[in-house]
Amino acid sequence: MSVYIDSHKAVLKQVGDLFLDMYSPLPNHHLNHFNPSDGDGYSEIYDFGKLCVGKGKYWVDRPLKMSAETPHHLFGITILLSGTHRIKNHCTQHEYQIRSPMIILRKGSLGLQTIYLQEHKEMSLISLDFNNTFLESIKNHFQHSDLAQFFLTGSSPALKTIHIPNKNALHQAHYLLNLPPAQSSIDLLHLEGAALELMSTLLEDSAKTNDVPLSIKKTISILETNFESKITIRTLAKQVGINECDLKRLFKEYTDKTIGHYLLEIRMKYAQALLKKGVSTENVAIQIGYSSTQYFKKIYERYFGYRC
Known part of the structure; x- marks a missing residue:
């Protein structure tokens, strides 16, 4: 069994019967439903080797608190997409008030x-949880990423909150969250692919922000x-x-893309995510x-190489 799933189960055991263990026939997959006497929702966790992905959505009928100690030394990223979490670390007596959307970086045994x-x-x-082996595999590619540096620098247990890069x-995080709970091996492949894409996006976007002029960040x-x-371009400048010429030059220098291509990339990725959810091409084009729906279809086919 997975060390991540074992750790997850150990934490849930410490908080009583808030989550009910649901049977899953899938390998390295664990599913829980929130106890209906306390609220509603679910949590799901899947360990596919390189990375362990967990996701959950729940709400409670009354104020609750969950106290637990993580039994293993782990590295992890938690992306809070809705709600507000107040977390107290009893070792440091520090309290964190975390409002969504926000990222929580974790390393070590936090007590x-x-x-x-x-x-x-x-x-x-x-x-998203991982170990030293995964860290070593990304070190050479993402060593200039602020997010990666948190895990690669120092060995002391730590917790840090950062904003979602873009x-x-x-x-991608919402797309991953909205995937239905896995019921087959094919579902697990979708979950794995979405998790790896999210991790890659987080690392790449974090790396791109280093030493970028404020005008380009804006x-x-x-x-x-x-x-x-x-x-x-005129409105952006x-x-x-800054003037239009400097804006175009600096943007290309720091992103390796023209402004037009960067904008197209954002639109096409968002369009692809909407189409995956079943949104009609007409509504995607508008959003x-x-x-023109026909013009959108032409641009989409030219960008991805297939029809939407």
Whole structure:
């Protein structure tokens, strides 16, 4: 059995009967349902070797607190997608008030912790856990990533909160969360692929932010936040406070993409995620800023090499 799943079960055992263990015939897969006497929801965890992915969505009928101690030295990333978590670390007596969307970085044995849950508030999260072997495999490729540096620097137990790098990571996290609980080996492959893509997106986006001029960071933020709107170089330049030529030159220098290609990439990835959820092409076109469905289909086919 997986050390991650064993650790997960040990933590749930410490918090009583809040979660009910559900049988899963799938290898290295564990599923729990929230006890209906306390609330509703589920948690799911799957260890596929390189990475262990967990996801859950639940809400409680009354204020609750869960106290538990993680029995193993682990590395992990928790992405809080909805709700507010208040966490108390009893070793340091430090309290964290974490509002979604937010990322929690974890390393080491953090000792006894208490999580306070708010009543009638949906809480949803993704967790990605890994070991030293995985860290070694990413060290050479992502050593300049702020996120990777948290795990690669120092050996003392630590917890840190950071913002989600950009919309791409947020969209991928929601896509992963909304995958239905696995019922077959094919479902596990979907879960594994989505988790690896999310991890890659988090590491790449974190690495890209290092030493990037503020004007380019602002430009990226505008593109990711307003990608469905009509965006021009002139408008962007005014918003970030530099001239158009410098904006185009610096953006290409630090992202290795033109502004137009970067915007197209954001739109196409978001479109692909919507299509995976079953949204019609007409609605997808509208949501990403195209007034013509036919034009959107043409751009999509040109970008991905297949028809949507």
